[in-house]
Amino acid sequence: xxxxxxxxxxxxxxxxxxxxxxxxxxxxxxxxxxxxxxxxxxxxxxxxxxxxxxxxxxxxxxxxxxxxxxxxxxxxxxxxxxxxxxxxxxxxxxxxxxxxxxxxxxxxxxxxxxxxxxxxxxxxxxxxxxxxxxxxxxxxxxxxxxxxxxxxxxxxxxxxxxxxxxxxxxxxxxxxxxxxxxxxxxxxxxxxxxxxxxxxxxxxxxxxxxxxxxxxxxxxxxxxxxxxxxxxxxxxxxxxxxxxxxxxxxxxxxxxxxxxxxxxxxxxxxxxxxxxxxxxxxxxxxxxxxxxxxxxxxxxxxxxxxxxxxxxxxxxxxxxxxxxxxxxxxxxxxxxxxxxxxxxxxxxxxxxxxxxxxxxxxxxxxxxx
Numbered sequence: 170x171x172x173x174x175x176x177x178x179x180x181x182x183x184x185x186x187x188x189x190x191x192x193x194x195x196x197x198x199x200x201x202x203x204x205x206x207x208x209x210x211x212x213x214x215x216x217x218x219x220x221x222x223x224x225x226x227x228x229x230x231x232x233x234x235x236x237x238x239x240x241x242x243x244x245x246x247x248x249x250x251x252x253x254x255x256x257x258x259x260x261x262x263x264x265x266x267x268x269x270x271x272x273x274x275x276x277x278x279x280x281x282x283x284x285x286x287x288x289x290x291x292x293x294x295x296x297x298x299x300x301x302x303x304x305x306x307x308x309x310x311x312x313x314x315x316x317x318x319x320x321x322x323x324x325x326x327x328x329x330x331x332x333x334x335x336x337x338x339x340x341x342x343x344x345x346x347x348x349x350x351x352x353x354x355x356x357x358x359x360x361x362x363x364x365x366x367x368x369x370x371x372x373x374x375x376x377x378x379x380x381x382x383x384x385x386x387x388x389x390x391x392x393x394x395x396x397x398x399x400x401x402x403x404x405x406x407x408x409x410x411x412x413x414x415x416x417x418x419x420x421x422x423x424x425x426x427x428x429x430x431x432x433x434x435x436x437x438x439x440x441x442x443x444x445x446x447x448x449x450x451x452x453x454x455x456x457x458x459x460x461x462x463x464x465x466x467x468x469x470x471x472x473x474x475x476x477x478x479x480x481x482x483x484x485x486x487x488x489x490x491x492x493x494x495x496x497x498x499x500x501x502x503x504x505x506x507x508x509x510x511x512x513x514x515x516x517x518x519x520x521x522x523x524x525x526x527x528x529x530x531x532x533x534x535x536x537x538x
Contacts, residue, residue, distance in 0.1 A: 190218065191214075191215075191216040191217050191218045191402070192217065192218060192253035192254050192401065192402065192403075193217075193218050193219045193220075193221065193251055193252045193253050193254075194211055194217055194219075194220055194221070194252065194253065194254045194255075194256060194401045195220075195221035195222075195223060195248075195249055195252040195254070195255045195256070195291075196208050196211070196220065196221070196222055196223065196233075196255075196256045196258060197223045197224070197240050197255065197256070197257045197258055197259035197278075197282060198223075198224060198240075198257075198258035198259030198260065199222035199223055199224045199228050199230070199233065199235075199258070200222070200224035200225075200226050200227065200228035200229075201224075201228070202258070202361065202362075203258055203297070203390055203393060203394060203397075204224070204228075204258040204259070205228055205229070205230070206390060206391070206394045207256060207258065207394050207397050207398065208220060208222050208228060208230045208233055209230055210394055210395070210398055211398065211401065212230050212232040212233055214398065216402055217401075217402075219234065220232065220233040220234065221233065221234050221236065221248065221249070221251075221252055222234065222235045222236070223235075223236045223238065223240065223245065223248060223259070224237065224259070225237065225238070225239055236248040239278075240257075240259040240278040240281060240282055241274070241277045241278050241281050242281070243281060243284075243285065245281060245282065245285045246284075246285035246286075246288045246289050247289070249285055249286055249289035249291055250289045250290065251289075252286075252289065252291050253291065253292060253293065254291065254292070254293045254294070254295065254401050254403070255282060255286045255291050255293070255294045255295070256294075256295040256297075256397055256400070256401055257278075257279060257282045257294060257295065257296055257297070258297055259278055259282075260275050260278070260279075260297070260330070260334070261274050261275055262326075262327045262330075262364065263363075264326060264363065264364070264365065264368075264452040264453070265452060271327070271330065272329065272330050272333075275330040275333075275334060276330065276333050276334070276337070279296070279333075279334045279337050279338075280337055282294065283337060283338070283341045283345070283348070283350075284345075286348060287341070287344075287345035287347075287348045291348070292347060292348065292349060293348075293349045293350070293351060293403065293406075294338070294341070294348065294349070294350050294351070295350075295351045295352075295353060295397060295400045295401060296334055296335070296338050296350060296351070296352050296353070297352075297353045297355070297393075297397065298331040298334055298335055298352060298353070298354055299327075299328070299331050299354055299355060299358075300354045300355060300356045300386075300410050300412065300465060300467045301321060301325065301327075301328050301331065301460060301465065302319045302321050302328065302331050302332055302335060302354060303317055303318075303319055303320065303321060303354075303465050303467060304319065304320035304321035304322070304459075304465065305321075305459040305460040305462065305463040305464065305465040306320060306459075306463050306464075306465075307381075307382070307462075307463045307464075309463065309464045309465060309466075311384060311416070311464050311466050312386075312416070312466040312467055312468045313465065313466065313467045313468065314468055315354075315408060315409055315410050315467060315468055315469075315470060315471055317467075319332065319335070322456065323456075324454060324455070324456025324459075325365070325454065325456035325457045325459065325460060326364070326365050326452070326453060326454060326456075326457055328456070335352055335408075338350040338352055349406065351400045351405075351406045351407065351408075351409075352407075352408040352409070353393070353396055353397060353400055353409065353411060354408070354409065354410045354411065354467065355388040355393045355396075355410070355411050355412060356386040356387055356388040356410065356411070356412030356413070356466075356467065357385065357386065357387045357388060357412075358387075358388050358390060358393060359387050359388070359389055359390070359486050359489060359490045359493070360389050360390030360391065360486075360489065360493075361390060361493075362390065365452075365453045365457040365460075366457075366460060366461070367490060367493075367494065368453075368494075369461055370426065370428070370490055370491060370494055371494045372428075373428070374428065374429055374430060374431040375419075375422070375423060375426070375428050375429070375430045375431070376430070376431055376433065376438065376458075376461065377419060377430045377431070377432045377433075378432070378433060378434075378435050378438045378439075378458065378461075378462045379432050379433065379434050379435060380435065381435070381461075381462035381463060382419075382462075382463065382464060383418075383419040383422075383461055383462060383463070383464070384416045384417070384418060384419070384464040384465075384466050385416060385417040385418075385419070385422055385483065385487070386412045386413060386415070386416040386417075386465075386466045386467065386483065387412065387413050387481075387483050387486035387487060387490070388411055388412040388413065388479075388486070389413075389479075389480075389481040389485075389486045389489065391480060391481065392411060392412070392413070392479045392480055392481055393411055395477065395480070396409075396411040396472055396477060399472065399475060399477050404475050404476070404477075405471055405472055405474075405475040405477070407471065409469070409471035409472055410467040410468065410469050410471075410472075411469060411472060411479075412467065412469055412479070413479050413481055413482055413483040413486060414469075414479060414482065414483075415466075415483065416464075416466040416483065417483050417484070417487070422487065425484060425487055425488070426487065426491055435462075438458060439455050439458060440455075442454075442455040442457075442458055443455040
């Protein structure tokens with residue numbers, strides 16, 4: 170398995186920065202997750218002059234210049250003065266966040282960052298969305314071109330936010346001449362992440378909807394971070410995807426994972442998922458199932474043309490994901506405690522995947538529904 174890039178382990182002496190002719194890069198959401206990893210990598214890079222880190226709390230990268238504030242605060246414009254590039258990663262994708270609040274934060278935050286960047290004289294903003302914006306549809310090409318039409322809808326978790334973020338990104342250069350926007354679209358992201366798609370692998374059986382053709386393309390966070398660095402250094406621009414080479418068919422995933430499938434008719438799977446979400450028992454809407462049913466594999470040609478290569482393979486990322494989720498139990502996107510997991514396991518494979526009437530009744534009783 171690939172090991173972490175040595176560049177993220179430490180940073181060079183800040184006194185050497187004045188001699189560097191590279192860009193000043195600001196990172197929002199810099200204290201945790203992908204933002205923290207990117208801040209560490211940029212702080213260690215000989216090609217970066219200075220790193221400006223922005224978050225609502227201070228992170229651990231001492232070499233960065235920290236500003237503590239909410240990205241929705243217009244005062245961020247002053248903090249961005251002097252930056253050449255902004256990588257905007259302050260986006261809430263938590264499954265447990267109220268959807269309306271999540272959308273309000275993501276959209277307002279992106280609007281503010283784009284406007285503030287233009288006001289501060291920043292010439293490039295890098296946005297990170299998801300390859301999910303292409304949509305998971307039975308007639309998708311395998312792989313999709315990076316120029317393919319975005320056919321996703323807002324029915325899956327967070328996808329509506331990603332589509333709106335991209336719409337704002339397309340409008341920004343027209344509203345603010347001189348501002349360039351780069352959009353990075355990772356495949357299924359793995360490595361300290363918690364999404365509806367990573368939770369799919371926490372079930373004791375893998376749900377397969379009858380008649381569907383799932384395909385899996387992963388992206389390890391280390392590869393995403395290196396792609397974001399490419400974008401920050403302007404080695405690649407425009408809209409591009411990032412992920413492993415090729416893809417895995419469902420049968421390969423089952424063989425590699427050792428997890429057996431449970432096949433259900435489409436009406437049963439989608440109907441049950443919709444009911445469980447409607448009554449508040451699971452965080453995942455039925456729209457999330459489309460991404461486990463239909464292909465949405467994307468070419469990563471633009472990064473390849475720029476000289477970038479993934480360090481991880483799909484097989485390696487799947488192995489890392491299985492190790493990460495070991496011991497967790499999920500039913501229809503809802504993570505169970507040990508007691509709930511025991512009840513689900515005792516009721517059979519269908520319960521373990523989508524929830525049975527017994528489990529639903531149990532949860533309704535607890536909530537007083």
